[in-house]
Amino acid sequence: MPLQDWMKVISVDDHVIEHPLVWQDRLSESERAEGPQIIETAEGHHVWRYEGQLYPQIGLNAVAGKPPAEYGMEPVRYGQMIPGCYDPDERLKDMDIDGIHGALCFPSFPGFGGGVFQRAKDKDLALSCVRAWNDFQVEEWCASAPGRLIPLGILPTWDPQLAAAEVERLAQIGTRAVSFPDSPVPLDLPSFHHPTHWEPVWDALEAADMPVCLHFGSGGYVPGFPARNPSPEDTAPFAVAIATFSTNLMWSTADLVFSGMLQRHPNLKFMLSEGGIGWIPYLLERMDYTWERHRWYQKISRTDRPSDLFRRHFWGCFIDDEHGVASRDAIGIENILIEVDYPHSDSNWPNSRKRIAETLREVSDSDVHRIVELNARELLHLGDR
Numbered sequence: 001m002p003l004q005d006w007m008k009v010i011s012v013d014d015h016v017i018e019h020p021l022v023w024q025d026r027l028s029e030s031e032r033a034e035g036p037q038i039i040e041t042a043e044g045h046h047v048w049r050y051e052g053q054l055y056p057q058i059g060l061n062a063v064a065g066k067p068p069a070e071y072g073m074e075p076v077r078y079g080q081m082i083p084g085c086y087d088p089d090e091r092l093k094d095m096d097i098d099g100i101h102g103a104l105c106f107p108s109f110p111g112f113g114g115g116v117f118q119r120a121k122d123k124d125l126a127l128s129c130v131r132a133w134n135d136f137q138v139e140e141w142c143a144s145a146p147g148r149l150i151p152l153g154i155l156p157t158w159d160p161q162l163a164a165a166e167v168e169r170l171a172q173i174g175t176r177a178v179s180f181p182d183s184p185v186p187l188d189l190p191s192f193h194h195p196t197h198w199e200p201v202w203d204a205l206e207a208a209d210m211p212v213c214l215h216f217g218s219g220g221y222v223p224g225f226p227a228r229n230p231s232p233e234d235t236a237p238f239a240v241a242i243a244t245f246s247t248n249l250m251w252s253t254a255d256l257v258f259s260g261m262l263q264r265h266p267n268l269k270f271m272l273s274e275g276g277i278g279w280i281p282y283l284l285e286r287m288d289y290t291w292e293r294h295r296w297y298q299k300i301s302r303t304d305r306p307s308d309l310f311r312r313h314f315w316g317c318f319i320d321d322e323h324g325v326a327s328r329d330a331i332g333i334e335n336i337l338i339e340v341d342y343p344h345s346d347s348n349w350p351n352s353r354k355r356i357a358e359t360l361r362e363v364s365d366s367d368v369h370r371i372v373e374l375n376a377r378e379l380l381h382l383g384d385r
Contacts, residue, residue, distance in 0.1 A: 002368045003357035008101035010150075010376040011352075012317055013215070013273045013339035016105040016141060017062055017085040018133075020046075020078075026132035031125055036109060045075040048109050050129075051121055061108060064094070064343030071345055073238065085343045088144035095148065099353030100340055101373075102382070104150040105141065106179060106215055106273070107133060113181045113218030114154035118189070123158060130156050130166065138173050150380060151175040152213065157189060160200045167204035176380040177211045177271065182252045183219035192259045202265045211315075211379055215273035216248040223247055242345075249275035250283055253314060257287060257306045260299075262313050269379060270314050274339060274346070277316035277324030280331045284310055311335055315379060319346050325359055328367070337379070338372045 003009075020038035027035045036050045048055040056075035062085045063071050078086065084094035095103060110116045110133055120126040134153045142149040153170040155163040155178055167178065180201075181187055190197040205212060223244040249272045256262060256270065287306035295302045317337045318324050328336060338356060341347040348355040360368045376382065 002360050002363055002365055003353065003372065004365060004369075007369050007373055009099065009338060009340075009353060009356060009372045010102035010104075010380075010382070011100055011340035011342070012104045012213075012271060012337045012376055012380075013319075014103040014105045014342045015061065015108055015344055016091075016137075017057065017078075017081060017108045017343070018136070019086045022136045023129060023132050026135060027125075027128055031128055034122065034125055035129060041075075044077070046077045047075060050109075050116065051125075055109060055116070057108070060345050062343050063345050064347055064349045068345075082343070088141050088149060091342075092145045092148065094342065094349065097350045098340065098342070100342075102148050102150055102376070103340065103342070104152050104177060104213075104380070105137075106152060106213070107154060110154060111218060111220075112215035112273075113179045114157060115181065115187060115218065115220050117154075118157045118181075118187050123156075126158075127156050127162060130154055131169075134166070134170060134173075134175065138175060147382070150177075150382070153178045155180065155201070157181060157184070157187065160198055164200035164204035167201065167208055167210065171208035171210060175210070176382070177213050178205065179213045179215055179218060179273075181219035182214040182216060182248050183221060183255070186220040192255050192261060195260075198261075199264075202261065202268060206265050206267045209267065209381070211269040211271050213271045213273045214249060214252050214275075216245040216275050219248070219252075221248065246275045246279055250279055253283060253310065254287055254306075256313075257309050258300045260301065262309050263301060263304060266312070268313060271337065271379070272314060272316050274319070274341065275317060276321045277318045277331055277336060278321050278327065280310075280316050280324070281327045284330070315375065320348065320355060320359060322359055325363065328363070328371075333367050333370055334375060336371045337375055 023036040024032055034051050036048050038046050039049050041047055046057055058073055060073055062081040065082045083090035106112050117126040117129050138151045142151045151174055153175040155166050185191050222241050284307040291306050311332050315335050315337050317339050319339045319341050340352045342349045
């Protein structure tokens with residue numbers, strides 16, 4: 001097996017289910033009543049209440065340890081999850097069982113990119129909630145296992161100046177990456193093509209040398225779910241969305257490559273979180289083909305080949321993608337990262353290391369080491385082993 005015992009697997013996409021007091025412990029007394037808090041419904045479910053709205057904890061997001069036949073979308077209580085979902089000490093034990101050394105963990109209640117706070121009415125409260133989550137990541141979640149639980153931040157996306165200031169604060173407290181909407185437009189924000197709006201954020205991220213995680217769905221769009229309210233007979237099964245999640249990041253990648261922003265910020269780095277990698281060779285080929293024919297009359301670069309921009313700025317991330325691994329040379333070994341997705345439904349826990357070894361069985365030791373550990377160490381500035 002090419003995955004040697006001395007290789008330390010670093011997952012760049014896992015998830016934390018926030019415990020009930022994350023915000024109540026950190027918000028001011030005047031903010032707590034409207035801030036996020038767990039309540040119990042008449043049906044016995046644990047749900048988040050924030051600004052008077054209820055947000056269920058979807059069961060599919062906490063299925064680690066369950067057979068697929070028991071997966072479901074219904075809301076769940078904390079007692080129905082294994083403790084590693086929300087307890088960092090228990091998470092570390094589950095990582096040891098799984099043979100995983102490090103994990104970068106995305107939010108649950110706020111949305112992968114903080115979209116709940118982007119849509120909030122009271123933006124002063126939302127800013128406090130963003131900062132509280134970021135402090136929770138550094139001071140509580142990751143402080144339980146320094147070097148193994150890797151701090152990730154979210155941003156107040158509604159104000160680029162505030163977002164830039166938060167990037168600077170995150171850099172000072174040791175955060176290694178930020179999560180950002182994979183497409184701002186569905187959140188009623190300016191697109192990646194806006195020439196000035198996002199510049200303070202890109203400047204701050206570039207100065208901090210902090211990579212940006214574009215997690216599928218973090219912009220609020222889910223494939224197969226139309227804006228209108230379809231009838232039950234007209235509703236696609238959620239399987240359609242699960243099977244096509246990577247299309248979000250195909251769009252985001254092309255959007256950024258042709259935006260002109262990468263030329264202004266040559267040191268920005270984007271991680272395509274939970275998007276798989278098998279589609280990347282086709283998209284690179286198609287973008288180059290498009291560029292060759294259409295660069296002369298469109299407002300895109302005439303000198304920068306899209307595939308070259310991709311390899312300088314993007315890292316593909318996969319959980320289980322045999323086709324992508326077979327196409328690794330077309331993607332670039334140094335542009336590939338591994339994910340575990342604990343405790344979500346795509347995770348192979350408690351057999352992640354075993355499955356990673358099977359997927360990489362035809363790959364050389366040096367390339368395996370780069371995919372499972374070294375690329376992440378360099379990108380996230382994790383230091384020596």
